[in-house]
Amino acid sequence: MAKFKGVSPRGNSIQISFTWNDHRYRETLRWEPTPKNLKMANSLRQSVIYDIDRGVFDHVEYLKKFPSSSKAKSLVKSQADFLTIDVALWDWLKNKRSYIERSTLRDYTSAIKHHLSPRFGLLTVNQLKAKDVKEWLAKLSISNKRKNNVITPLRQCFKELYLDEVIEQNIMDRVPNLSVSSREPQPFTQDEIDLILITLSAQCTDNYRPLIEFAFYTGLRTSELIALHWSDIDFQNARMEVKRARVRGVTKEPKTSSGRRFVDLVPEAINALESQSMHKMLNIDEVFYKLEKSAVFKDDQYIRKAIWTPALKAAGIAYRSPYQTRHTYASQLLSKGANPLYVANQMGHADWGMIRKVYGKWISNL
Template sequence: MLSALRKALNDAIKNELIEVNPLARWCYSKVEAPQSKDDIDPFTKEEQAAILAQATGQGRNLLQFAFWTGLRTSELVALDWADVDFVRGVVMVTRALIQHSKAAESTKTNAGRREDKLLERAMHALQEQKAFTWVKGEEVFQNPRLERRWEGDQPIRKTLWTGILQNAGVRYRNPYQTRHTYASMMLSAGEHPMWVAKQMGHAD
């Protein structure tokens, strides 16, 4: 549309109808839409290292666990210690805590209810997290400022995630990209796509 208008104005100059093409130096700038959780933009190994280097305590444990399990943020915050089987090295994912919901709810699909294998880095994050919440009882990850379960994605973004990325000098992406990062790492390591899909709670 703009190219057609520009041509018409150039023709008008040739026909001496106007003296200057007002669009001659005008450039079209595309406005990018805000990133959605469906946009795949994983973090590199270097970015992951920079992020974790800026995180401490419970925040570091949460983010390392997220990078190495691919769980949705809503699944992470709903995890209880009773869901973790250290002997078998698995975690049972059966609930999700959606923003503004009063309590964790069962995952919506059969694929979402699953048993995930815990890789070494994920297991290490849980072992470190024990020092903070193991004795207290239920939830694995807490908001350290309030000493209670995270209430969804937004508090994590506001009080943890955004500041850490800024301090790490890492381009901002939403926390959901830890999930895409996990998938990217697993596929790059040669894991079968069906295994990765099952780990992440996809039907296929």
């Protein structure tokens, strides 16, 4: 029978021994000491040694490798008495880095750096109380939606600490998300649409009418609009494929399978594309870009500040966000009797539940 260092039979079990932080640890595996099981025990021990050498072996990893170990459980419980929330949050974010979108990583980093660590960072994970979080949220002078976003890293971090048995209870389960009132859609009337487009047409140079007209008659999100390529357009079948979006300068695929979709092009949208084709450039794949700089849009900021807001002001129309072009598209289709499921597919929703909830009053047969 082969012998392995730190692995030895003990009656009907196998004992593994290793040194960590200058302490000797022994763990008993309830495995029959067969040659195959001894080899498996050695592989387990080698993985422990490897993690120790890399400096990544800790109380949580100890428990993961030896889930029945009373020693590991006692170490994990004691860890909660000295693990600070600051360390826990940054460790959690480090582990999540490769699994989340760059824009999400940026938001989480900001929430931890500017809100969570300054307020709770010095507390240990055992010291935080639900009451502390609720009182802090009540004093924050930001919207409820923003508050919910800010505590998301804390909520997810504590959930993992609980699942890893670092803490005995998850106090964040007693901190409900704050209610967020949904804003009523404020679609533009046809007269308002026409006035906005006429105002944009009156610009002597850098005419952005095609961009705004296309937004009104396709319902694309701005992130999808600025990432649209000419190769995505099928003029022959009067449709386009939405298969990417750009957020904060990063181009990515839609978050959901329903987000990647084909959208039918009505005559007004075709007209906008034909007008935009006059600005088509060989070195730019995007349909819409910054005309004066011959550069792609990184996000919606330039459109909102330099194009949209001045156009509404010049037209004498009360300000509404560019997202209302999407609401306008949906409400117009539904008012004309379009099938709600068809509208949902056009807009990238998995089903028509959202359409019913948001645009119910524009659906004639509800």
